[in-house]
Amino acid sequence: MDLTFTPQQTAFRDELRGWLADNPPDPEPSDGGDDAQFAWRRDWQRRLYDAGWAAPSWPAEYGGRGATPTESAIYFEEIGRARVPFSANTLGLLLGGPTLMVWGTPEQKERYLPPILSAEEIWCQGFSEPDAGSDLASLKTRAVRDPAHPDGWVVTGQKVWTSGAQYSKWCMLVARTDAEAAKHKGLTYFLMDMEQDGVQVRPLRQITGEAEFNELFIEEARIPDANVVGGVGNGWTVALTTLMNERAGLGFALQIRLRQLLDDVISRAAERGLLEDPLYADALAELHVRCESLRLMAWKGLTDAERYGQPGPEGSLVKWLWSDTNQRLTELAVDIIGPDALTAGTSWSYEFLRARGNTIEGGTTEVLKNIVAERVLGLPRLKVAA
Amino acid sequence: MDFGFTDDQREIQRTARDLLAERAAPERVREHAEAASMDGELWRELSELGWPGIALPEDHGGQGLGRIELSILCEELGRALAPVPFLPSVLAATLIEHAGSPEQRDRWLPGLASGETKGALGTALDGSAELVIGAGDADVIVLVEDDGARVLSPEQAEVTPVASIDPTRSSARVSGAEDAGEPLAGDVSAGVDRALVAVSSELVGVCDRALEMTVAYVKERKQFGVPVGSFQAVSHRCAQMLLETEKARSTAANAAWAADADPGALAEAAAMAKAAASDAGRAVTASAIQAHGGIGFTWEADVHWLFKRAHMDAALLGGPKHHRARLAAILADRAGAHAVG
Numbered sequence: 001m002d003l004t005f006t007p008q009q010t011a012f013r014d015e016l017r018g019w020l021a022d023n024p025p026d027p028e029p030s031d032g033g034d035d036a037q038f039a040w041r042r043d044w045q046r047r048l049y050d051a052g053w054a055a056p057s058w059p060a061e062y063g064g065r066g067a068t069p070t071e072s073a074i075y076f077e078e079i080g081r082a083r084v085p086f087s088a089n090t091l092g093l094l095l096g097g098p099t100l101m102v103w104g105t106p107e108q109k110e111r112y113l114p115p116i117l118s119a120e121e122i123w124c125q126g127f128s129e130p131d132a133g134s135d136l137a138s139l140k141t142r143a144v145r146d147p148a149h150p151d152g153w154v155v156t157g158q159k160v161w162t163s164g165a166q167y168s169k170w171c172m173l174v175a176r177t178d179a180e181a182a183k184h185k186g187l188t189y190f191l192m193d194m195e196q197d198g199v200q201v202r203p204l205r206q207i208t209g210e211a212e213f214n215e216l217f218i219e220e221a222r223i224p225d226a227n228v229v230g231g232v233g234n235g236w237t238v239a240l241t242t243l244m245n246e247r248a249g250l251g252f253a254l255q256i257r258l259r260q261l262l263d264d265v266i267s268r269a270a271e272r273g274l275l276e277d278p279l280y281a282d283a284l285a286e287l288h289v290r291c292e293s294l295r296l297m298a299w300k301g302l303t304d305a306e307r308y309g310q311p312g313p314e315g316s317l318v319k320w321l322w323s324d325t326n327q328r329l330t331e332l333a334v335d336i337i338g339p340d341a342l343t344a345g346t347s348w349s350y351e352f353l354r355a356r357g358n359t360i361e362g363g364t365t366e367v368l369k370n371i372v373a374e375r376v377l378g379l380p381r382l383k384v385a386a
Numbered sequence: 387m388d389f390g391f392t393d394d395q396r397e398i399q400r401t402a403r404d405l406l407a408e409r410a411a412p413e414r415v416r417e418h419a420e421a422a423s424m425d426g427e428l429w430r431e432l433s434e435l436g437w438p439g440i441a442l443p444e445d446h447g448g449q450g451l452g453r454i455e456l457s458i459l460c461e462e463l464g465r466a467l468a469p470v471p472f473l474p475s476v477l478a479a480t481l482i483e484h485a486g487s488p489e490q491r492d493r494w495l496p497g498l499a500s501g502e503t504k505g506a507l508g509t510a511l512d513g514s515a516e517l518v519i520g521a522g523d524a525d526v527i528v529l530v531e532d533d534g535a536r537v538l539s540p541e542q543a544e545v546t547p548v549a550s551i552d553p554t555r556s557s558a559r560v561s562g563a564e565d566a567g568e569p570l571a572g573d574v575s576a577g578v579d580r581a582l583v584a585v586s587s588e589l590v591g592v593c594d595r596a597l598e599m600t601v602a603y604v605k606e607r608k609q610f611g612v613p614v615g616s617f618q619a620v621s622h623r624c625a626q627m628l629l630e631t632e633k634a635r636s637t638a639a640n641a642a643w644a645a646d647a648d649p650g651a652l653a654e655a656a657a658m659a660k661a662a663a664s665d666a667g668r669a670v671t672a673s674a675i676q677a678h679g680g681i682g683f684t685w686e687a688d689v690h691w692l693f694k695r696a697h698m699d700a701a702l703l704g705g706p707k708h709h710r711a712r713l714a715a716i717l718a719d720r721a722g723a724h725a726v727g
Contacts, residue, residue, distance in 0.1 A: 001395075001454055001643050002388045009387070070387055270721035281714030288713055289637065289658050296636035300389040307390045317629050366618075372628055373621035377601050380616040 080256030092123030103230035187235030323358035418469035433501025446495035457587035464591025474520025478505025484577035485570035513564025521558035538567025586663035634666035667696030
């Protein structure tokens with residue numbers, strides 16, 4: 001056991017930290033809405049790209065640095081610590097690229113990977129549907145052979161929770177290609193061109209008032225065979241690759257942001273003398289313990305995976321603990337910060353409201369508990385309708 | 387960053403688990419618990435293997451290994467609920483090692499390392515301490531009071547055996563010790579923080595065992611024609627037990643590592659570990675009783691021993707609220723709250 005970084009890891013961290021200090025992003029645009037915000041994040045990714053920092057964990061042959069999982073975690077910790085924005089093409093960098101590296105043909109890798117890295121082509125994820133959330137494999141969007149073009153597909157259906165869709169060139173789309181096959185077997189993973197008439201994007205306004213996500217209405221959109229990833233009928237397996245990559249690195253950035261938010265709340269509590277109040281002191285100390293266990297569990301999961309080749313139970317536990325802790329923290333912040341935290345448009349009210357999504361997105365807490373119970377503890381599966 | 391054990395550490399863990407599975411099987415633990423007697427034979431065997439002195443310096447008869455190795459043994463002994471005075475002895479030895487004078491160390495540590503001397507550690511108020519684990523059988527007692535500590539032999543104070551809720555280990559009231567024995571004039575907090583790590587590690591073992599027994603039970607027990615573990619009300623409870631156990635495990639591991647490798651971070655790490663492990667111990671063993679249903683409330687099921695051990699350990703050297711108060715003081719210092727006074 002050694003809970004310090006090796007000299008190489010420290011050098012990696014220091015190089016990145018130095019670069020981030022010397023190359024801060026432009027100030028966040030104060031007006032111009034979502035478009036200006038997105039342009040700002042795209043510009044930031046281009047600068048990371050130019051300096052070789054867009055996706056350090058990608059292999060060198062695809063433009064990365066071949067960073068180890070530990071270095072990749074350090075990367076996201078530093079990104080979080082520096083309070084810089086997430087890259088515009090985060091879904092392409094974290095999900096799309098790594099999925100193509102596993103399942104893509106040489107032509108697909110050559111065609112799609114470079115513009116992901118440079119933010120020339122933005123990616124979005126078309127998995128969830130209005131009637132297929134936690135039960136993803138029940139999705140209904142269907143792709144049928146194009147009668148006009150035998151080497152193509154026609155897709156019709158609806159997707160939801162698609163972040164960045166209005167800026168995206170490509171959508172990682174899972175659709176049903178065989179209505180007769182068993183639920184998980186009739187699916188195919190496509191790369192769908194978003195720039196066509198058959199795809200309509202409608203913003204989905206969330207409880208914070210903004211629209212981080214979208215609905216996708218797909219009406220006879222066309223996809224060529226060349227854009228099938230991993231083979232027809234293999235979509236569920238390919239989608240799992242994407243889902244396994246979800247949060248693998250981002251978790252470290254979120255964990256650091258939680259830490260920063262807690263430190264901010266503690267400062268405010270100190271200013272108001274609330275650390276002298278045993279009830280507030282106890283609640284803040286408990287959040288501190290949770291925050292630290294989260295950091296330790298995240299690192300333990302990562303290093304066990306590096307050491308033993310497979311992750312321990314930490315992955316699902318970390319996401320569960322992070323989301324629950326962020327909600328508790330922002331709820332306590334409402335008490336500590338006071339009216340500012342309930343005033344529309346403040347950063348505290350945003351954090352407070354946004355946290356409600358944490359226990360739903362990327363696997364609801366209920367589903368995570370099922371995963372822990374079934375796959376980690378080996379408890380019998382819940383009987384559900386096939 | 388590496389949370390893994392070395393090959394030697396894994397060997398210690400494996401050997402300890404195998405040995406205790408055989409020598410501290412549930413029936414044997416029950417026998418000693420019901421007779422309220424320690425397992426002298428097991429204690430001799432563990433002593434011959436050098437367990438009590440694992441983390442003590444070699445020049446005092448110990449094995450000179452680290453706090454991580456000690457934590458591994460504490461966790462395994464906690465898993466087994468072994469009816470031996472291992473934890474109280476190593477807690478006393480830890481205080482003497484870190485806060486004792488060279489003369490005090492020479493006098494007490496070799497016996498504590500070999501297991502010939504049994505120790506106990508309690509928290510006193512005005513020279514009296516309640517429910518001092520192991521004090522009934524101890525040859526040397528350390529009492530911590532405020533920021534100080536004293537070492538005494540049992541005849542220097544009044545030691546009255548008291549049955550605690552946990553009969554797998556003896557307890558006693560120690561009184562009239564205000565000026566008894568000698569003060570430990572060295573770094574008491576360094577000793578106490580390391581003691582907290584050992585207690586936290588034992589709690590991790592207790593949690594781990596409670597979860598293991600519960601998972602086995604809810605897979606087996608059927609109601610409404612299916613294993614009760616297939617109901618989410620039950621399986622989600624088990625998932626929560628794992629989360630609490632892993633929080634305790636990660637903070638205890640961090641504190642054990644800090645004790646040897648980063649002593650400057652130990653006070654905070656030990657307070658976090660004790661807070662997390664005490665909460666986990668209480669919640670996980672209570673959940674274990676609940677998930678066992680009616681049988682869990684009976685004397686004949688073994689799950690209650692875990693609940694009782696967890697509560698004794700959780701209270702030892704301060705409960706979770708005490709340690710969160712310590713953490714809050716650290717956080718307040720860090721936030722500069724005391725800059726203006």
